[in-house]
Amino acid sequence: MLKQVKAFFRPFERVSSRQRLAAVGLWVGILLLWWVLSALGTRHIFPSPAQVWQGLANLFNEGLIVHIFSSLGLATQAIAISLLFSLLVVYLSPLPALKPLALFLSKCRYLPLTGITFYLAILVKDARTMQVSVLTVFMSLYFITSLLAVLKDIPTDEIDHARSLKCSRWEVLWEVVIKGRLDYVIDVLRQNLAIVWMMLVTVESILVAAGGLGVLIKNSDKFMNHGRIVALQLVILLLGLLLDWGLQTLRKGLFRYSTF
């Protein structure tokens, strides 16, 4: 018994799947215990499970499902536009003439969100268009940065291999960079999804007119309902994880050789 406990605290130790499960169970137990303890008494640090459940029910009545689809729609639209734009910029970045543009756009990710939003607000009036453009601009900058890193990591060996098979430079670009790294594009999307997801909710809560999960967060201020806030956080977290898992599965399903 003591030996087993010791094994849990030895770096790089291999444990059986039962022991792994036990470790997960332990943490879940701690979490639940903490939840119950912190929900005791009249002045809560944390809402009780019942309150969270109640909050969830309230959310449903406020149109949670509609808002979820609104958010997913916004995310899809913004992701599609920014991914297309980023891919175009990055795929053309091996051209010396266009490299500076790609690098410059990547550097722009340090621009503050509020400034851009302010500027875009002058140009765009409609709330939905506004949301899409803010998200698109920001996601593009992150996508470009990550995709440039993918390109940079392509070993010269692979490019030389294509050249040795009589590939023209454009063919090298097509075979090695575009076709040979499609799975990485999905992974870049997945890696950046967390930032996208966070920005999405923020953008929605700035411009409430178009609906979405962000609006529900914004409304929480009014209600000061702890259970509702926690329920909403959980919904947003689970949705994000679901998208993450979906993209990971898509990559592995589409590209058998994609084993990272």
Next chain:
Amino acid sequence: MTNAYQQTDTILHVENVSVVYGAKTIIENISFTEKNTVRPNAQQGQTIAFLGRSGRGKSTLFRVITGLEKPTSGRILIPDYNKPINETGQPAKPVAEGDVGFVNQRYTLFRHKTVYQALMFALRKSTDSEAEKQNKVLQYLADWGLEKVKNQYPNELSGGQRQRTAILEQLLSSGYYMVLDEPFSGLDVGNIESVKKAFHLITSSHELNTIVFSTHDIELAVELADSIYVMGYASSPNDDLKQVGTIVGHFDLKAMNLSWAGTFDARHAECAKAIKAAMLAS
């Protein structure tokens, strides 16, 4: 020393090649000419080996020979078989990307193509019909023991399978030349035998097929090659070893009557000893 190009029977002509990266000279004054090997009563391509200790510029020279790297000075010429033979022989042309097949030390392949797809891709410029290409690829896959793995991706192949795929790909795509950087490193005995067999398959299938390879196994080079170049650091006048690679020795095994013996006897061992001495001195 310059060696003028002579068209007659020349298959590979390297003239005064040097490569400089920034301020560092990697290789210099590399010149040699390989002639078409003629073996009585047999179809025989040529096998050229490069030996030398690490860092003497073998890989760098190979990148130049394959046209992947432009030499800082000098040139590489190969016969231009698209032009008709004139009174002085086959006209020559500077080597270009893709003329010479190259298999690097890591057997790089397209990560997103299966063995079959990769070989079909290598044949994409061929004028054969689609059916002919497919038959050709299937035949090669069978001959090279890759039939079972034809629908697998590089990350699903063993080292030996990857290497054979890489060699085949180059064989199908390039002309008569194939450069292999350390093709025997890190292989088990079985795979070493199959690479040797592949070499024989290549050199016996066409008179002009030429294999250039490097290795650290001197005996193996003596056994396989009919021409061996030793690369080492050039000695500077004050006898310090200058850290610039060049050719410090050439062993013409045809002239020494050691090629194609089929055995490794005492005279081969003697030659290997001489090569080892040359390598250690540079």
